[in-house]
Amino acid sequence: MTYDFTTIDPLDWSTLQPHVEALLAAPLTPESEYAWLKGWSDLSAIMQEERAQISRAVSENTADPEADARFKRFIGEIYPALAQADQALRQKWLAFDGAASAAETVLIRRRFQSEADIYRAENVPLISQLRLLGKRYSEIVGGLSITWQGQDLTIPQAEVLAGDPDAGVRKGVWRLVSDAFLAQRGALNDLFMEMLPIRRRMARQAGFGDFRSYQWQALGRFDYTPAECAIFHDAIAQEVTPLASELYRQLAAELGQDRIHPWDTSASAPWQVTIDPADTPLAPFDDTAVLEAGAQRIFDQVDPVLGGYFADMRQGYLDLGTRPHKAPGGFCSSLPISGKPYIFMNAAGTHRNVRTLLHEGGHAFHFAESFRRQTLLWNHNGPMEFCEVASMAMELLSMPYWAAEAGGFYHGPDLNRAITEQLQGLVFFLPYMAVVDLLQHWLYTDAPEGVDPAAIDAKWSDLWDRFLPGIDFGAAQAEKETGWHRKGHIFGAPFYYIEYGLAQIGAMQIWRNARQDQAAAVRAYRQALAAGATRPLPDLFALAGARFAFDRQTVGELMTLVKQQLDALAV
Ligand SMILES: [Zn+2]
Numbered sequence: 001m002t003y004d005f006t007t008i009d010p011l012d013w014s015t016l017q018p019h020v021e022a023l024l025a026a027p028l029t030p031e032s033e034y035a036w037l038k039g040w041s042d043l044s045a046i047m048q049e050e051r052a053q054i055s056r057a058v059s060e061n062t063a064d065p066e067a068d069a070r071f072k073r074f075i076g077e078i079y080p081a082l083a084q085a086d087q088a089l090r091q092k093w094l095a096f097d098g099a100a101s102a103a104e105t106v107l108i109r110r111r112f113q114s115e116a117d118i119y120r121a122e123n124v125p126l127i128s129q130l131r132l133l134g135k136r137y138s139e140i141v142g143g144l145s146i147t148w149q150g151q152d153l154t155i156p157q158a159e160v161l162a163g164d165p166d167a168g169v170r171k172g173v174w175r176l177v178s179d180a181f182l183a184q185r186g187a188l189n190d191l192f193m194e195m196l197p198i199r200r201r202m203a204r205q206a207g208f209g210d211f212r213s214y215q216w217q218a219l220g221r222f223d224y225t226p227a228e229c230a231i232f233h234d235a236i237a238q239e240v241t242p243l244a245s246e247l248y249r250q251l252a253a254e255l256g257q258d259r260i261h262p263w264d265t266s267a268s269a270p271w272q273v274t275i276d277p278a279d280t281p282l283a284p285f286d287d288t289a290v291l292e293a294g295a296q297r298i299f300d301q302v303d304p305v306l307g308g309y310f311a312d313m314r315q316g317y318l319d320l321g322t323r324p325h326k327a328p329g330g331f332c333s334s335l336p337i338s339g340k341p342y343i344f345m346n347a348a349g350t351h352r353n354v355r356t357l358l359h360e361g362g363h364a365f366h367f368a369e370s371f372r373r374q375t376l377l378w379n380h381n382g383p384m385e386f387c388e389v390a391s392m393a394m395e396l397l398s399m400p401y402w403a404a405e406a407g408g409f410y411h412g413p414d415l416n417r418a419i420t421e422q423l424q425g426l427v428f429f430l431p432y433m434a435v436v437d438l439l440q441h442w443l444y445t446d447a448p449e450g451v452d453p454a455a456i457d458a459k460w461s462d463l464w465d466r467f468l469p470g471i472d473f474g475a476a477q478a479e480k481e482t483g484w485h486r487k488g489h490i491f492g493a494p495f496y497y498i499e500y501g502l503a504q505i506g507a508m509q510i511w512r513n514a515r516q517d518q519a520a521a522v523r524a525y526r527q528a529l530a531a532g533a534t535r536p537l538p539d540l541f542a543l544a545g546a547r548f549a550f551d552r553q554t555v556g557e558l559m560t561l562v563k564q565q566l567d568a569l570a571v
Contacts, residue, residue, distance in 0.1 A: 008043075055333060075128055148161065165280065192456075245469055247424055366387060382529075388503030460482075
């Protein structure tokens with residue numbers, strides 16, 4: 001049996017329903033199972049494409065009423081019906097005894113079983129409600145701007161000035177950006193306080209004692225536990241924080257300062273020092289066309305097949321620049337009907353933008369490689385923790401081609417600075433990640449039911465002091481304790497953040513291997529990408545040449561390697 005979905009309008013449920021009913025009515029036998037799964041997968045692909053296209057439209061223009069209406073219609077009307085249909089289809093398949101246990105389907109079954117176990121019809125409207133609240137966060141933060149010397153700037157545009165060599169400019173811009181966020185302090189607190197009880201209620205309705213255990217299962221975290229996260233946090237405190245503090249001290253000394261102030265760091269990535277001891281900040285491109293062409297030359301050299309994927313995306317699947325009413329941030333999404341990945345970002349000429357494009361490029365290649373090898377939608381990309389290995393490893397695998405002579409962006413000493421910044425970023429990120437993760441472990445397990453924004457502020461501040469003592473807020477208490485307002489994940493994607501830390505440890509191991517043999521490391525990387533979601537995390541890490549381990553020794557060894565490289569660059 002094959003399924004024909006040509007008459008479907010994804011925003012009109014009445015055109016979908018007959019197909020769902022046909023799948024539900026079709027007899028499942030060992031012979032028909034695969035075609036049935038493929039039919040369901042193809043139907044889901046139509047819906048995923050629609051959802052990704054709508055997200056693309058609302059991100060490209062947050063003030064577009066038509067896109068907004070499509071978004072609300074999808075989330076409000078289609079998503080609930082779709083979630084119900086998926087649940088019924090999952091139940092049907094899970095109840096089928098004769099199911100094949102092929103490598104292609106065994107992990108899909110494990111995930112679906114887990115999702116079915118936590119599914120509650122009464123939670124569907126709560127999930128929709130949380131999505132809409134998450135969108136409100138984007139609207140609030142995306143709408144922020146500052147006026148600097150008569151010019152209206154978006155926050156990403158203001159970021160460029162955060163790297164200005166003149167401390168007066170940095171401090172002035174930081175003041176304005178901070179004021180813009182602080183003006184929304186009440187609104188962001190209220191928004192979060194609206195989300196918190198909904199999350200707790202969802203967990204209770206699904207039979208969990210707390211939201212953390214619910215979310216662990218919702219995020220499909222089969223290969224590690226909260227206790228292992230705690231081991232990772234401790235390893236970071238022991239092995240990474242001291243090195244980070246040392247690097248912050250060095251940077252401060254080179255700048256002629258006694259310490260690193262918050263205005264020396266990025267507004268959206270507050271662990272990253274934006275100011276460079278050299279006279280001018282890195283300015284790798286002035287136009288997104290230059291960024292695009294440089295990235296093409298770099299990807300072509302990492303691997304011609306990967307470069308080919310990027311060339312395809314340049315035909316309408318990139319939105320790289322920044323402009324008013326564009327949502328903040330950067331992301332890559334998968335379009336399984338178009339068969340293409342899509343990259344969205346807010347480039348304004350910084351080195352960080354270059355890194356973002358290389359990073360999102362890694363995500364794009366993950367989709368492209370797995371899309372080519374894997375037939376079922378659910379096997380595209382991979383577990384989140386490995387998605388970030390794909391992207392972070394691409395940042396590191398591309399480093400040999402960052403030099404202008406190699407087709408990249410940087411001449412002479414700028415190259416050293418760019419690589420130094422990249423390696424320092426590996427050190428600085430992990431403590432910040434631990435702060436974001438630990439805040440949420442606390443919020444959803446230990447914090448009292450009646451926790452208020454002031455208590456969250458205080459906890460954030462304590463964690464900051466433990467993990468990031470190298471960035472000193474001094475008397476700027478309000479700016480320090482509201483740092484969590486700037487971390488969209490805490491609002492829109494609870495607990496989804498340690499993935500970046502776990503993945504970074506994987507990516508750093510790939511980088512360590514590439515330093516011995518670049519070609520072999522890229523081969524292993526592509527092989528792991530192509531496996532999509534068909535293997536558990538420890539196997540995917542192994543395919544890529546890494547170990548899925550986060551203990552003090554593993555973390556310590558990688559920090560030693562980074563330190564050695566940084567010392568060599570400083571000579
Ligand atoms: Zn990413």
